[in-house]
Amino acid sequence: xxxxxxxxxxxxxxxxxxxxxxxxxxxxxxxxxxxxxxxxxxxxxxxxxxxxxxxxxxxxxxxxxxxxxxxxxxxxxxxxxxxxxxxxxxxxxxxxxxxxxxxxxxxxxxxxxxxxxxxxxxxxxxxxxxxxxxxxxxxxxxxxxxxxxxxxxxxxxxxxxxxxxxxxxxxxxxxxxxxxxxxxxxxxxxxxxxxxxxxxxxxxxxxxxxxxxxxxxxxxxxxxxxxxxxxxxxxxx
Amino acid sequence: xxxxxxxxxxxxxxxxxxxxxxxxxxxxxxxxxxxxxxxxxxxxxxxxxxxxxxxxxxxxxxxxxxxxxxxxxxxxxxxxxxxxxxxxxxxxxxxxxxxxxxxxxxxxxxxxxxxxxxxxxxxxxxxxxxxxxxxxxxxxxxxxxxxxxxxxxxxxxxxxxxxxxxxxxxxxxxxxxxxxxxxxxxxxxxxxxxxxxxxxxxxxxxxxxxxxxxxxxxxxxxxxxxxxxxxxxxxxx
DNA sequence: GGCATCCGTTGTGTATACAGAGTGACCGTG
DNA sequence: CACGGTCACTCTGTATACACAACGGATGCC
Numbered sequence: 001x002x003x004x005x006x007x008x009x010x011x012x013x014x015x016x017x018x019x020x021x022x023x024x025x026x027x028x029x030x031x032x033x034x035x036x037x038x039x040x041x042x043x044x045x046x047x048x049x050x051x052x053x054x055x056x057x058x059x060x061x062x063x064x065x066x067x068x069x070x071x072x073x074x075x076x077x078x079x080x081x082x083x084x085x086x087x088x089x090x091x092x093x094x095x096x097x098x099x100x101x102x103x104x105x106x107x108x109x110x111x112x113x114x115x116x117x118x119x120x121x122x123x124x125x126x127x128x129x130x131x132x133x134x135x136x137x138x139x140x141x142x143x144x145x146x147x148x149x150x151x152x153x154x155x156x157x158x159x160x161x162x163x164x165x166x167x168x169x170x171x172x173x174x175x176x177x178x179x180x181x182x183x184x185x186x187x188x189x190x191x192x193x194x195x196x197x198x199x200x201x202x203x204x205x206x207x208x209x210x211x212x213x214x215x216x217x218x219x220x221x222x223x224x225x226x227x228x229x230x231x232x233x234x235x236x237x
Numbered sequence: 238x239x240x241x242x243x244x245x246x247x248x249x250x251x252x253x254x255x256x257x258x259x260x261x262x263x264x265x266x267x268x269x270x271x272x273x274x275x276x277x278x279x280x281x282x283x284x285x286x287x288x289x290x291x292x293x294x295x296x297x298x299x300x301x302x303x304x305x306x307x308x309x310x311x312x313x314x315x316x317x318x319x320x321x322x323x324x325x326x327x328x329x330x331x332x333x334x335x336x337x338x339x340x341x342x343x344x345x346x347x348x349x350x351x352x353x354x355x356x357x358x359x360x361x362x363x364x365x366x367x368x369x370x371x372x373x374x375x376x377x378x379x380x381x382x383x384x385x386x387x388x389x390x391x392x393x394x395x396x397x398x399x400x401x402x403x404x405x406x407x408x409x410x411x412x413x414x415x416x417x418x419x420x421x422x423x424x425x426x427x428x429x430x431x432x433x434x435x436x437x438x439x440x441x442x443x444x445x446x447x448x449x450x451x452x453x454x455x456x457x458x459x460x461x462x463x464x465x466x467x468x469x470x471x472x473x474x
Numbered sequence: 475g476g477c478a479t480c481c482g483t484t485g486t487g488t489a490t491a492c493a494g495a496g497t498g499a500c501c502g503t504g
Numbered sequence: 505c506a507c508g509g510t511c512a513c514t515c516t517g518t519a520t521a522c523a524c525a526a527c528g529g530a531t532g533c534c
Contacts, residue, residue: 003516003517003518004517004518005517005518028484028485028486029485029486030484030485030486038518038519039518039519039520040486040519040520041278041517041518041519041520042517042518042519044282044486044487045281045282045285045517048282048285048286049285049289052286052289054381054384061526062485062486062525062526062527063485063486073381076378076379076380076381076382077381079324079328079377079379079381079382080321080324080379080381080382080385082324083320083321083323083324083382084317084320084321084385086320087316087317087319087320091316140316141313142313142316142317143313144291144310144313144314144316144317144389144392145313145316145317145320147291148317148321148385148388151385152381155381240486240487240488241487241488242487242488265514265515265516266515266516267514267515267516275488275489276488276489276490277489277490277516278487278488278489278490279487279488279489281516281517282487298496299495299496299497299515299516300515300516
């Protein structure tokens with residue numbers, strides 16, 4: 001059995017990323033320690049790591065809450081993401097193992113067949129993107145860059161629960177990804193970076209559109225101000 | 238009086254950045270708690286934050302050490318830094334408060350006069366660069382990007398102690414910075430990003446040259462393998 | 475009836491005590 | 505003399521107990 005603090009961190013992180021703990025939820029140490037069946041000490045360590053990840057933040061100097069998610073957050077996050085992923089794609093194009101990306105190339109070409117079935121194909125596509133990200137991480141050979149990318153991806157997981165990509169968008173995204181993979185296979189850093197920026201620009205536009213739409217729906221049905229807020233400051237550390 | 242864990246974190250962080258704690262130093266909880274005059278609990282919290290910052294790392298699963306610094310680290314760090322600072326400069330060019338950067342422009346123009354006195358001018362120049370960084374941070378209005386930049390700058394502080402910039406390099410750097418400021422004042426994002434990449438490329442070359450030279454000196458005088466290592470893995474989180 | 479103050483409760487921050495595991499040294503044997 | 509085993513020590517990980525500060529409610533005064 002691993003350390004209790006590690007278990008607590010993984011559990012809380014998973015609950016936050018899966019929206020079981022919605023933004024704004026209070027993270028009380030005693031409540032969590034009793035719920036997780038461990039003492040307060042490892043819970044404190046887990047909470048400190050969550051604050052470091054930007055998933056939790058202090059609330060008025062007393063207590064912690066799950067950090068909010070807003071449209072401003074998404075735009076700001078994508079500005080960072082664009083810089084990181086464009087650099088990663090460029091470096092991957094220079095240092096890649098060609099065979100591995102040729103294999104990914106073939107997989108991305110078959111995504112339209114994959115998405116014929118709407119729901120199982122969705123997850124298969126997300127798995128493929130995850131494998132692409134792993135391949136890029138290994139190709140760049142840069143712990144600093146990979147660490148920063150993983151931090152961004154953590155926040156993206158929460159956002160993905162907000163914006164439900166429609167099948168048409170997924171097909172577009174697959175074509176955009178394929179272009180990135182092509183550039184990496186060709187060893188063209190400039191094109192890889194530019195194709196990445198194109199993909200992320202369209203992805204952001206799609207995400208924001210989905211956010212606004214869902215925000216309106218929520219507003220009509222039952223107002224949940226904690227889900228989509230217009231808070232401008234989400235301190236990430 | 239602030240929290241003891243905060244004091245411990247700031248103290249240890251300062252000692253690591255100032256090379257009072259050299260890379261490879263063991264960070265034992267009991268020793269630190271007695272030295273800092275506090276109990277182990279806040280020390281543990283401080284150490285956890287240092288690991289999160291990448292300033293400390295586990296050693297073989299038992300105990301923590303101050304993370305090493307190597308030439309590979311510097312190159313990798315600059316690959317991340319280039320992506321972040323180029324993006325920050327571009328966004329700053331779009332969103333800047335023109336007056337503030339015009340003031341910086343005048344200051345950078347007078348750096349040659351400043352560096353007439355070698356030693357006091359050095360610190361005055363570093364202060365100017367710090368104010369420039371602050372101005373960029375405020376201009377970009379992006380907590381995620383600023384947070385990532387601060388993480389990189391933390392590591393740069395340690396590296397700066399290794400590579401002593403010579404006056405000629407500082408003059409060059411000032412000219413390069415001035416070009417970045419010019420681009421930001423002109424509201425030219427593309428030029429701001431490109432000028433930033435030029436500056437960082439030359440800065441990296443200078444740093445690496447200084448590193449190798451100092452490494453040789455150290456090797457001749459008294460070998461300190463912990464200072465300049467060829468370790469390829471520096472886990473940053 | 476409204477507002478201010480006081481007290482109780484709750485929750486964080488810190489200290490200390492305990493358990494388990496790994497490492498090192500020392501002793502015994504081949 | 506060398507190698508292996510065992511014991512003890514030291515370290516981290518966890519639990520618990522205590523102190524202080526803040527928030528909320530209730531009560532008394534204006």
